[in-house]
Amino acid sequence: MNHTCFTNFQSLGIGIGLRVPHYGHILSQRPTVDWFEIISENYMVEGGRPFEVLEQIMAQYQVVQHGVGLYPGSAQGLNRDHLRKLKKLVQRTKTPWISDHLCWGSVDGTYSHDLLPLPYTREMAAVCAENLRIAQDFLEIPFAVENVSSYAEFKDSTMTEWEFLAEIVERADCGILLDVNNIYVSSVNHGFNPLEYVENVPHERVAQMHIAGHSRYERFIIDTHDHPVIDPVWKLYARALELCGPTATLLEWDDKIPSFDEVHAEALKAGRYWRHNLEHQPVEAARVR
Amino acid sequence: MSAETNHPRLVALQREFMAALREPIYGGSRELTALPARAGAVSPAFTALADREIRSTPALDAHERLELYHRQYWYRLLDALDEDFPALRRILGETAFWRLIEAYLEHVPSRSYTLRHLGVGLPDFLQLNPGLAAGRPVAATELARLEYALCDSFEAPVRPPVPVAALATAELALQPYLRLFAFYTPADELWRGPAGPSAADDLLAMRDGGPAVHLAVFRHQARQHVQRLAPGSYAILQAIAETGSLAQALDSTAATTATATEVSAWFQSWTELGWLCEPETPVPSSTPAI
Numbered sequence: 001m002n003h004t005c006f007t008n009f010q011s012l013g014i015g016i017g018l019r020v021p022h023y024g025h026i027l028s029q030r031p032t033v034d035w036f037e038i039i040s041e042n043y044m045v046e047g048g049r050p051f052e053v054l055e056q057i058m059a060q061y062q063v064v065q066h067g068v069g070l071y072p073g074s075a076q077g078l079n080r081d082h083l084r085k086l087k088k089l090v091q092r093t094k095t096p097w098i099s100d101h102l103c104w105g106s107v108d109g110t111y112s113h114d115l116l117p118l119p120y121t122r123e124m125a126a127v128c129a130e131n132l133r134i135a136q137d138f139l140e141i142p143f144a145v146e147n148v149s150s151y152a153e154f155k156d157s158t159m160t161e162w163e164f165l166a167e168i169v170e171r172a173d174c175g176i177l178l179d180v181n182n183i184y185v186s187s188v189n190h191g192f193n194p195l196e197y198v199e200n201v202p203h204e205r206v207a208q209m210h211i212a213g214h215s216r217y218e219r220f221i222i223d224t225h226d227h228p229v230i231d232p233v234w235k236l237y238a239r240a241l242e243l244c245g246p247t248a249t250l251l252e253w254d255d256k257i258p259s260f261d262e263v264h265a266e267a268l269k270a271g272r273y274w275r276h277n278l279e280h281q282p283v284e285a286a287r288v289r
Numbered sequence: 290m291s292a293e294t295n296h297p298r299l300v301a302l303q304r305e306f307m308a309a310l311r312e313p314i315y316g317g318s319r320e321l322t323a324l325p326a327r328a329g330a331v332s333p334a335f336t337a338l339a340d341r342e343i344r345s346t347p348a349l350d351a352h353e354r355l356e357l358y359h360r361q362y363w364y365r366l367l368d369a370l371d372e373d374f375p376a377l378r379r380i381l382g383e384t385a386f387w388r389l390i391e392a393y394l395e396h397v398p399s400r401s402y403t404l405r406h407l408g409v410g411l412p413d414f415l416q417l418n419p420g421l422a423a424g425r426p427v428a429a430t431e432l433a434r435l436e437y438a439l440c441d442s443f444e445a446p447v448r449p450p451v452p453v454a455a456l457a458t459a460e461l462a463l464q465p466y467l468r469l470f471a472f473y474t475p476a477d478e479l480w481r482g483p484a485g486p487s488a489a490d491d492l493l494a495m496r497d498g499g500p501a502v503h504l505a506v507f508r509h510q511a512r513q514h515v516q517r518l519a520p521g522s523y524a525i526l527q528a529i530a531e532t533g534s535l536a537q538a539l540d541s542t543a544a545t546t547a548t549a550t551e552v553s554a555w556f557q558s559w560t561e562l563g564w565l566c567e568p569e570t571p572v573p574s575s576t577p578a579i
Contacts, residue, residue, distance in 0.1 A: 041402055041403050042403075044403075045444035046445060046446035046465070047444065047445055047446035047465075047466070048444040048445060048446075048447075048511075049443060049444075049508075049511040050443075050444060052511055069403070074303070075296045075299035075300045075302075075303050076300055079402070082402055106307075106402075107300070107303040107304050107306075107307045108304065108307075109400055110307060110311075110398040110399065110400065111399040111400065111401060111402060112362055112399075113362075113365055113369075113399060113404055114310075114361060114365065116303075116306065117358075119299075119302070119342075123296060123299065124299060127296055127299065151349075151354055151357040151358060152343045152344075152351075152355060152358065153343065153344045153354075154342055154343060154344070155341075155343065155344050156342070189348075189349075190346065191346060191347075219348040219349055220348060220349060222357075222361075
């Protein structure tokens with residue numbers, strides 16, 4: 001069962017990523033959605049339409065910030081200007097917690113716009129933990145770090161990805177955004193058992209989960225977020241819920257985005273696993289929620 | 290001690306990885322893009338990085354695994370520029386456009402956390418490299434300026450408009466989402482119109498040697514707009530931006546041939562659109578130092 005300190009003592013249900021093609025539908029139809037996840041970097045702006053839409057969304061819905069550009073795995077440290085802009089947005093959105101990816105993506109001020117892989121070593125874990133500690137302290141809200149999909153492993157790695165993740169979050173004392181689709185994608189690309197990953201992360205630190213679809217090629221999988229969630233990922237999600245308890249869950253759909261109703265229906269499938277989990281968990285645990 | 294000196298090997302690894310991503314793409318990776326054909330292969334440094342640092346699996350060798358990141362880097366950046374410069378693509382034609390974009394990305398790396406700013410250096414790059422403009426260097430550069438202004442205007446802030454009654458005495462500025470241009474070519478018509486390079490050439494030939502084209506790019510009611518301005522209107526707005534004073538702006542543009550009725554109509558339009566605003570005042574940061 002997760003500790004609510006990693007969610008700022010808020011319990012959220014099933015959310016959807018706020019995406020531009022759905023702005024019109026959401027603002028005109030006001031669908032019933034537990035919460036929206038926003039990409040922080042899309043709203044770290046001075047004004048304009050993104051802000052205008054966000055103001056309207058925030059008037060009716062809980063918003064949770066998810067970033068793609070902090071890069072806690074940067075060996076040169078965090079970009080302080082980025083962190084300041086992020087804090088400004090945090091103060092505006094009143095997000096209960098904030099998340100970003102366990103990766104790097106820029107060096108010497110040049111940006112890749114990708115979530116790049118890290119060697120799973122003690123030194124790298126120390127760098128990530130230090131960066132996450134700085135971010136969490138500065139932002140003054142709980143930080144959840146997300147496991148990424150990866151396509152390459154480093155020869156220098158001395159631990160599994162889940163050991164690496166566990167060491168970092170313990171050292172930084174932060175939460176986890178457990179992306180079960182990313183676990184599945186990486187398990188196929190690297191040849192590990194995804195259940196072993198799910199069973200060995202520190203479950204009490206899981207603040208949020210992500211589910212998504214991906215694209216399967218002959219020899220690898222790419223995390224494209226452009227398909228429905230596949231059955232093996234739903235099974236992993238069910239197991240993660242068993243171990244972590246009902247956890248705020250977000251369906252990611254970022255490319256070839258279908259109608260809002262289709263995305264919403266896919267997200268609500270997660271509710272089945274929640275209900276099953278609530279019916280089967282110990283009474284004491286159910287009361288905590 | 291800085292992270293640089295604390296973790297020199299990790300910093301060096303990330304630098305090498307980034308350098309590998311920024312190499313041009315070739316072969317099968319390139320064939321999946323619109324980039325024109327280009328012979329060659331990745332550098333020995335790319336191959337050495339893969340061999341030294343990355344594990345092979347039965348499905349993919351180390352080089353192929355690094356190549357997955359390499360191609361994703363290029364596909365993402367190519368898509369972003371394609372999305373932001375659709376009219377430039379039309380007037381240059383496919384081959385010239387993609388040759389330009391590839392050269393730009395090779396020489397001007399992204400310096401922003403957001404892809405929205407990726408094209409910020411493209412107009413200047415075109416101006417410095419007229420040979421990449423398919424024989425239309427001025428038109429291509431000006432069109433690139435217009436298209437990037439549309440991206441820039443999308444997220445610029447809004448400041449409180451100055452009430453009409455206060456215009457004569459208040460310190461004035463132009464809204465940050467408003468961009469003014471004096472172009473040699475009809476960039477607005479190129480942006481809206483021609484279906485391809487030859488149609489663009491026809492349009493440019495018709496306008497060759499014509500008067501300067503004054504444009505405003507701005508956001509209104511959550512949409513971006515391009516509007517042509519009369520020379521006098523442009524001159525007054527430009528003077529307001531430079532002096533912050535309506536009286537000085539009108540004095541400095543007294544030579545304009547505009548009539549009082551025209552000037553009055555311009556002001557009415559600007560105030561309706563909220564273009565004249567208060568200047569920016571520095572706000573002390575409420576966030577603590579890091």
